Amino acid sequence: MNPALRKEYLRALGITPWVLRAGKTSETAAAALPRVEESQARAVGASVVPSAPPRAPQAPPLEENLSWEQLRSRVAACTRCALSKTRTQTVFGVGDPNADWLVVGEAPGAEEDRRGEPFVGRAGQLLDSMLRAIGLARGQVYIANVLKCRPPGNRDPAPAECTECLPYLERQIALLKPKIMLAVGRIAAQNLLKTDSPLSKLRQQEYRFGAARVPLVVTYHPAYLLRTPTDKRKAWEDLKFAREVCARVDR
Numbered sequence: 599m600n601p602a603l604r605k606e607y608l609r610a611l612g613i614t615p616w617v618l619r620a621g622k623t624s625e626t627a628a629a630a631l632p633r634v635e636e637s638q639a640r641a642v643g644a645s646v647v648p649s650a651p652p653r654a655p656q657a658p659p660l661e662e663n664l665s666w667e668q669l670r671s672r673v674a675a676c677t678r679c680a681l682s683k684t685r686t687q688t689v690f691g692v693g694d695p696n697a698d699w700l701v702v703g704e705a706p707g708a709e710e711d712r713r714g715e716p717f718v719g720r721a722g723q724l725l726d727s728m729l730r731a732i733g734l735a736r737g738q739v740y741i742a743n744v745l746k747c748r749p750p751g752n753r754d755p756a757p758a759e760c761t762e763c764l765p766y767l768e769r770q771i772a773l774l775k776p777k778i779m780l781a782v783g784r785i786a787a788q789n790l791l792k793t794d795s796p797l798s799k800l801r802q803q804e805y806r807f808g809a810a811r812v813p814l815v816v817t818y819h820p821a822y823l824l825r826t827p828t829d830k831r832k833a834w835e836d837l838k839f840a841r842e843v844c845a846r847v848d849r
């Protein structure tokens with residue numbers, strides 16, 4: 599990416615671009631980031647991080663081979679959990695169905711519930727800036743949530759709701775075949791990794807999700823970063839780490 603453009607995006611993220619000290623190359627700076635070797639990557643899906651407590655049992659799988667449109671219709675008509683009674687509409691997901699990157703958030707908020715699209719409003723704008731900082735336009739990725747319906751009052755999703763809804767995301771992943779998943783925020787990360795570990799312990803590591811063992815990296819939710827801008831630099835480190843992981847994937 600053009601260095602001047604990257605600086606501009608980093609400023610949008612509220613991050614002062616790093617200036618390399620004399621004698622250091624960008625490669626050596628990148629090498630200073632925490633890395634996880636392939637052998638350390640933890641398998642996730644049926645079982646995950648060793649310290650993870652047991653979660654609710656898996657919901658029945660969907661019928662196999664649902665197309666994007668069939669899946670979208672299935673979600674739009676879904677009544678598998680009580681959130682169907684309070685939603686304005688389902689929020690299926692948006693983006694390039696051939697994208698390498700799948701960004702997964704927690705659940706729709708009020709604005710998303712109203713517009714039917716994930717990550718809109720100020721948090722969505724910051725997510726767009728975060729993606730642009732690593733050279734990706736919003737339209738080049740696919741964006742979805744663990745839950746397709748808004749929990750009332752923006753409360754945290756209940757484990758049972760996530761269990762019921764997860765098969766939809768799993769089918770989206772099967773259709774998309776992403777090179778990498780970026781879990782944004784504690785709720786998304788904990789539900790995908792089936793762990794109660796805090797986000798600070800989950801970031802900067804490479805996990806594998808599901809039967810296809812899709813590489814998964816965790817970072818902060820943009821709504822959290824709006825409240826805690828001092829952590830934007832850590833998010834930037836996570837994005838660079840995710841980009842490194844993605845670059846190693848042969849699809």
Ligand code: SF4
Nearest residue numbers: 676678679746747763
């Ligand atoms: S949250 Fe998911 S499982 Fe619950 S009603 Fe909405 S689409 Fe169905």
